[in-house]
Amino acid sequence: MVKKLNRLLITGASGALGSHCRQHLKDIARIVRVTDKLELAKSKGNQSEEIINCDLSDYEAVLEVTKECDGILHFGGQATEADWNTVRDSNIEGLYNLYETARLNGCKRIFFASSIHAIGFHPLTKIIDHQATIRPDTLYGASKAFGEALARMYFEKFGIETACVRIASCQPTPQNHRMLATWFSYNDLVELVKAVFRVPVLGCPIIYGVSNNDRKWANNDAVKYLGWSPSDNANDYNEKISHDMEEPPSTSDDFNFIGGPFVSFDIMTKD
Numbered sequence: 001m002v003k004k005l006n007r008l009l010i011t012g013a014s015g016a017l018g019s020h021c022r023q024h025l026k027d028i029a030r031i032v033r034v035t036d037k038l039e040l041a042k043s044k045g046n047q048s049e050e051i052i053n054c055d056l057s058d059y060e061a062v063l064e065v066t067k068e069c070d071g072i073l074h075f076g077g078q079a080t081e082a083d084w085n086t087v088r089d090s091n092i093e094g095l096y097n098l099y100e101t102a103r104l105n106g107c108k109r110i111f112f113a114s115s116i117h118a119i120g121f122h123p124l125t126k127i128i129d130h131q132a133t134i135r136p137d138t139l140y141g142a143s144k145a146f147g148e149a150l151a152r153m154y155f156e157k158f159g160i161e162t163a164c165v166r167i168a169s170c171q172p173t174p175q176n177h178r179m180l181a182t183w184f185s186y187n188d189l190v191e192l193v194k195a196v197f198r199v200p201v202l203g204c205p206i207i208y209g210v211s212n213n214d215r216k217w218a219n220n221d222a223v224k225y226l227g228w229s230p231s232d233n234a235n236d237y238n239e240k241i242s243h244d245m246e247e248p249p250s251t252s253d254d255f256n257f258i259g260g261p262f263v264s265f266d267i268m269t270k271d
């Protein structure tokens with residue numbers, strides 16, 4: 001890839017991560033196209049930005065939105081646990097629409113915002129790498145595992161490269177004791193996006209979206225070739241967090257599972 005993208009599509013551009021990247025990735029492509037199911041206001045100071053509203057579950061609309069894009073930063077979708085229809089429409093149907101129209105429109109590289117909830121039942125007390133078994137903790141987590149599998153299939157069959165980024169807790173600052181292990185800073189996210197679209201050959205790697213925190217549980221050695229190394233460390237906030245709130249007991253899900261409290265969420269069953 002290396003040379004500047006011609007047109008980058010950012011999905012979920014109304015959301016927390018999409019709107020941050022919209023502001024901080026203006027130079028990554030000649031044109032940035034933003035989309036969301038919610039109405040998007042024009043961004044100040046970026047004349048070359050294109051806005052197209054669409055729901056990812058609408059195939060014809062997604063076919064239009066992915067036209068002439070050579071890269072996609074995919075944040076759009078249901079971003080936490082919900083009822084099955086919501087998860088299915090946005091993260092299963094929506095993802096299929098994205099990949100199938102990317103194929104038809106000749107887009108060759110995608111950053112897929114997966115989640116640690118695809119592997120949420122792994123213990124947070126051990127180090128895991130890209131070979132960790134899929135262990136979703138929710139319907140949401142299972143939809144992200146589906147997304148990773150779909151990305152892999154489109155890579156094997158059609159050569160579409162995807163960074164499957166298992167994002168941990170991407171927040172402006174760590175909010176609690178658990179995030180001393182799971183925090184992923186906005187700055188480290190933006191640098192990862194740049195690395196994914198800059199590297200000449202990406203492949204279809206699994207990447208853990210987490211900062212360089214003292215409390216480690218993820219090994220990203222398999223993607224050293226990206227030239228990305230996160231620089232922020234949640235430990236810088238340790239004192240503030242300890243001052244602001246009481247630490248939960250060490251036996252709590254927060255500390256024992258990568259998925260934290262999600263492992264004990266009731267999934268929305270039919271009965």
Ligand SMILES: NC(=O)c1ccc[n+]([C@@H]2O[C@H](COP(=O)([O-])OP(=O)(O)OC[C@H]3O[C@@H](n4cnc5c(N)ncnc54)[C@H](O)[C@@H]3O)[C@@H](O)[C@H]2O)c1
Nearest residue numbers: 012014015016017037055056076077079090113167169170
């Ligand atoms: N923020 C995190 O810590 C975190 C952690 C793990 C994974 N992720 C993933 O990163 C992505 C972005 O997360 P976020 O925190 O910005 O979430 P967010 O909820 O703030 O943003 C998601 C956006 O997607 C849009 N959207 C939802 N369904 C849609 C549909 N059917 N069609 C079109 N647009 C739709 C929403 O309107 C919203 O603007 C999500 O896919 C989420 O699963 C985020």
